[in-house]
Amino acid sequence: MSDHSDRTARIAALRPAYQSDLASGPDRFLAAPRTSCPWCGSGRLTARLATTDLLQHKPGRFTLDRCADCGHVFQNPRLTEAGLEFYYRDFYDGLGEQRMSGTFGGRSAMYRGRAEALLPHDAAPKSWLDVGTGHGHFCAVAREVLPDTVFDGLDFTEGVELAAREGRVAHAHRGAFPDLAPELAARYDVVSMFHYLEHSTDPDRELRAAHEAVRPGGHLVIEVPDPESRYARLLGRWWLPWLQPQHLHLMPVANLRRRLTELGFTVLAEQHAEPHDPVDLLAAVWLALDHLAPREDAPWLPSRPGPLRRALRTALVLAGIPALAAAPLLDRLAVRPLSHRLHLSNAYRLVARRD
Incomplete structure (x- = not known):
């Protein structure tokens, strides 16, 4: 069996468990929001960033808050133990x-x-x-x-x-x-x-x-x-x-x-x-491109993407190659020597x- 066929089979085998985990929605993986900074205890919190899982594209929305007194940035609401297990699964081990x-x-x-x-x-x-x-x-x-x-x-x-x-x-x-x-x-x-x-x-x-x-x-x-x-x-x-x-x-x-x-x-x-x-620009280009493109097959998707979506993804990634090629040159040659000064x-x- 080829590596591609093997991965497809592994994803199909994992899909029922992931769909069961997601049956009640991803919000169940979040604890109650904090009203104080976990570093200094201040209650002066502001929203710093709202985003999604841009690497695995598992469902869910996440917020980072910033403490106005000490500058600490933290996920709020934070993942529960079950949430940590869900979002780490198949990232460093398993499929990943x-x-x-x-x-x-x-x-x-x-x-x-x-x-x-x-x-x-x-x-x-x-x-x-x-x-x-x-x-x-x-x-x-x-x-x-x-x-x-x-x-x-x-x-x-x-x-x-x-x-x-x-x-x-x-x-x-x-x-x-x-x-x-x-x-x-x-x-x-x-x-x-x-x-x-x-x-x-x-x-x-x-x-x-x-x-x-x-x-x-x-x-x-x-x-x-x-x-x-x-x-x-x-x-x-x-x-x-x-x-x-x-x-x-x-x-x-x-x-x-x-x-x-x-x-x-x-x-x-x-x-x-x-x-x-020195990967910031390259990573940003890839994250944005990957976000815009149709998803690759993954067990947290309800079903395997069809051939049209797979072809569209390939076309968008190919269109992004010039930007992906230029970004690491800027990262390493233009930005890296000045990174600390800037x-x-x-x-x-x-x-x-x-x-």
């Missing part, structure tokens, strides 16, 4: 596993930069825990930078167990970091959270877990999307780091620096240009020492 594994597996230069960010502060850590490691691709590349460091991985999904089987991590911890932190207390010279904290339901609890797992004098490395990026305003809903409905919290850097200090960390480095991923960096990175 091959696509996401290829995406994350081809980013060696970025992973190397993340590992090198620690070198001015600790050139030879003995142990490193990567939280939210996925399939462990960062750890595999980081070992080339730090060959004497033992890298462990932690994640919710079975991907971390695959990472251990493939030798990308020495040990796999599967589960919620705050629940596992007591057994990992003061075990690691370094704990990293690369584009993990924005996915968590309670970022403060995750930071306290990190403080517990890092030994005194050890380091915490965090990288998250920057909600203060000028791209967030210029591109609107087409800015990829909004990533709804997965990203639940987006923290301005001043907020995160302050919270780390309160927990007993000293922030040693703040980087904006280095963690910037406040266009889409992420920031902090390196902090546990006191």
Whole structure:
């Protein structure tokens, strides 16, 4: 059976379960709205963005609110546990596993930069825990930078167990970091959270877990999307780091620096240009084009799209090729060298020492 036929059969097999989940509508996956900021408690909230699932195109509408006092941006109303399961399903694993594994597996230069960010502060850590490691691709590349460091991985999904089987991590911890932190207390010279904290339901609890797992004098490395990026305003809903409905919290850097200090960390480095991923324009063009085109087959659709809709999708994607070709050139050659100066960096990175 060809890959296309196999995928079609898998989608058909999954469709009844998805249709059952959606029988009562997607609103059942949302909790009651908050009336106060989850970061500072302020009641001065304004709507920042309303959008849909622009990557998988699962049904539902999502709102991000912004706190007028501290600038924290958060999903409101937030997904319930059932909602998180529904919208993550077949994204990183299942139907989406091959696509996401290829995406994350081809980013060696970025992973190397993340590992090198620690070198001015600790050139030879003995142990490193990567939280939210996925399939462990960062750890595999980081070992080339730090060959004497033992890298462990932690994640919710079975991907971390695959990472251990493939030798990308020495040990796999599967589960919620705050629940596992007591057994990992003061075990690691370094704990990293690369584009993990924005996915968590309670970022403060995750930071306290990190403080517990890092030994005194050890380091915490965090990288998250920057909600203060000028791209967030210029591109609107087409800015990829909004990533709804997965990203639940987006923290301005001043907020995160302050919270780390309160927990007993000293922030040693703040980087904006280095963690910037030059894909904003390419991603925006693709998200808009994909939004306009008829849907590809997916189990959350009531039925498989017919040949006419499939042909129309192909025609629209082909028409967008010139824009898709030009966008990465602008991203990498025109914007990247000036990204920090123009406040266009889409992420920031902090390196902090546990006191």
